[in-house]
Amino acid sequence: MTELTQTLLKLKDQLGFNQLQIGPLGTPIxxxxxxxxxxxxxxxxxxxxxxxxxxxxxxxxxxxxxxxVITVTQSYFPTKHPLENPVPARIATYAQNNDYHFWLKEKLxxxxxxxxxxxxxxEFMAFVDSGPIxxxxxxxxxxxxxxxxxxxxxxxxxxxxxxxxxxxxxxxxPPEELSTKLEPLPDFCGxxxxxxxxxxxxxxxxxxxxxxELCISYLTIESKTNPPIALRExxxxxxxxxxxxxxxxxWNEKVFRKLAITESAATSTAKLLxxxxxxxxxxxxxxxxxLTSSNKQLAKQFFGTPLFRAGGNLKRNALIVIANKRMVSLxxxxxxxxxxxxxxxxxxxxxxQLDQTKDPS
Ligand code: B12
Ligand code: SF4
Ligand code: SF4
Numbered sequence: 001m002t003e004l005t006q007t008l009l010k011l012k013d014q015l016g017f018n019q020l021q022i023g024p025l026g027t028p029i030x031x032x033x034x035x036x037x038x039x040x041x042x043x044x045x046x047x048x049x050x051x052x053x054x055x056x057x058x059x060x061x062x063x064x065x066x067x068x069v070i071t072v073t074q075s076y077f078p079t080k081h082p083l084e085n086p087v088p089a090r091i092a093t094y095a096q097n098n099d100y101h102f103w104l105k106e107k108l109x110x111x112x113x114x115x116x117x118x119x120x121x122x123e124f125m126a127f128v129d130s131g132p133i134x135x136x137x138x139x140x141x142x143x144x145x146x147x148x149x150x151x152x153x154x155x156x157x158x159x160x161x162x163x164x165x166x167x168x169x170x171x172x173x174p175p176e177e178l179s180t181k182l183e184p185l186p187d188f189c190g191x192x193x194x195x196x197x198x199x200x201x202x203x204x205x206x207x208x209x210x211x212x213e214l215c216i217s218y219l220t221i222e223s224k225t226n227p228p229i230a231l232r233e234x235x236x237x238x239x240x241x242x243x244x245x246x247x248x249x250x251w252n253e254k255v256f257r258k259l260a261i262t263e264s265a266a267t268s269t270a271k272l273l274x275x276x277x278x279x280x281x282x283x284x285x286x287x288x289x290x291l292t293s294s295n296k297q298l299a300k301q302f303f304g305t306p307l308f309r310a311g312g313n314l315k316r317n318a319l320i321v322i323a324n325k326r327m328v329s330l331x332x333x334x335x336x337x338x339x340x341x342x343x344x345x346x347x348x349x350x351x352x353q354l355d356q357t358k359d360p361s
Pocket of ligand 2: 150198199200201202203204210214215216217242243244245246
């Protein structure tokens with residue numbers, strides 16, 4: 001075992017990653033898939049994905065001396081860094097953790113600090129999600145999973161509820177290391193189509209291909225506009241993100257089953273997945289607070305959590321869930337949005353949905 005492998009293995013265990021691998025950095029092998037996806041305009045309003053093309057195709061544009069990529073996968077279920085104030089609305093599992101851009105980057109910096117002592121002449125650059133790096137590709141090339149039909153990277157043991165992060169480095173891989181490098185995993189989806197069938201908005205337009213403008217995760221996190229009327233009802237009670245195409249996946253179910261055996265009854269998998277029926281009163285108060293807070297107050301409230309990214313659009317998401325869950329007691333707060341510069345049409349639609357509900361009194 002080389003000195004480098006020993007160090008990396010030690011750091012993997014010390015930092016609690018489920019996987020950590022190093023591999024050569026070149027042109028990503030899935031780049032043509034990415035180019036086709038962008039070319040077909042499937043990236044919706046995420047213009048930055050197109051702008052990142054040149055760097056994603058050739059990461060050496062960041063630094064021409066780069067040689068290798070260290071990839072890590074970090075499970076986010078069960079929650080690793082739970083929110084201080086759990087959100088009673090339905091949010092994606094990853095978002096039940098504090099913002100990973102911070103704590104995962106800190107872990108990468110621990111690796112970098114250690115490697116810099118051992119290899120002082122080399123350079124290291126850490127990336128967590130937000131950089132122009134094709135993250136699933138590099139983890140795939142380093143043998144850490146296959147691409148599911150839901151587009152996620154899945155590992156036979158760890159499922160897909162994990163983050164991917166990486167360190168690009170000028171450090172070359174020792175030849176002995178290359179001989180033990182993991183090969184990309186084969187596709188274990190087989191004939192299964194559960195993710196495609198469960199998607200409420202049919203965002204998975206064919207196996208492995210997502211039309212982002214239809215995905216609830218895009219609509220509630222990335223999109224800056226109000227979703228088209230035709231999609232609103234289909235968004236159900238998702239307030240931030242969506243996990244359906246992953247929680248239905250047999251490879252994640254396998255992980256859930258394993259956890260259910262080791263978890264105490266009080267922390268059942270369903271509870272951790274935020275799938276249980278929430279106390280209506282708590283939910284009503286939560287949405288009342290969202291609708292009556294200023295954008296500045298929301299930013300303060302959600303700073304350090306993934307929900308911070310949606311900013312004032314959390315109000316948009318709330319209006320949709322309020323309508324779909326027919327939360328009539330919030331009508332007065334919804335009415336206050338009838339003159340809102342951005343959400344007036346949405347508020348009108350929301351009230352129309354609420355009016356369809358017979359008042360229980
Ligand atoms: C934009 C983006 C989104 C968009 C678009 C997602 C998408 N599927 O394209 C939206 C907002 C919808 C989104 C949602 C989510 N995202 Co996101 N997202 C990204 C981001 C920033 C870029 C992804 C991208 O370039 N998409 C374009 C497509 C074409 O590329 P890709 O997703 O990398 O897919 C590759 C494979 O699918 C592959 N491929 C698939 N099939 C095949 C078949 C063949 C033959 C070949 C050659 C290749 C191939 O080619 C692609 C290019 O390498 C990455 C971070 C990053 N910098 O990479 C995170 C990332 C992909 N997201 C992540 C997560 C966690 C999520 C959510 C789970 C969050 C949530 N619960 O709401 C959902 C999952 C929804 C889903 N089914 O993908 C993780 C994925 C971890 C994993 N295990 O796969 C990433 C890597 C962030 C991170 N650092 O952890 N996301
Ligand atoms: S995250 Fe939800 S909306 Fe997006 S593809 Fe998966 S199931 Fe469909
Ligand atoms: S649900 Fe089935 S088809 Fe979809 S990613 Fe999982 S194994 Fe593959």
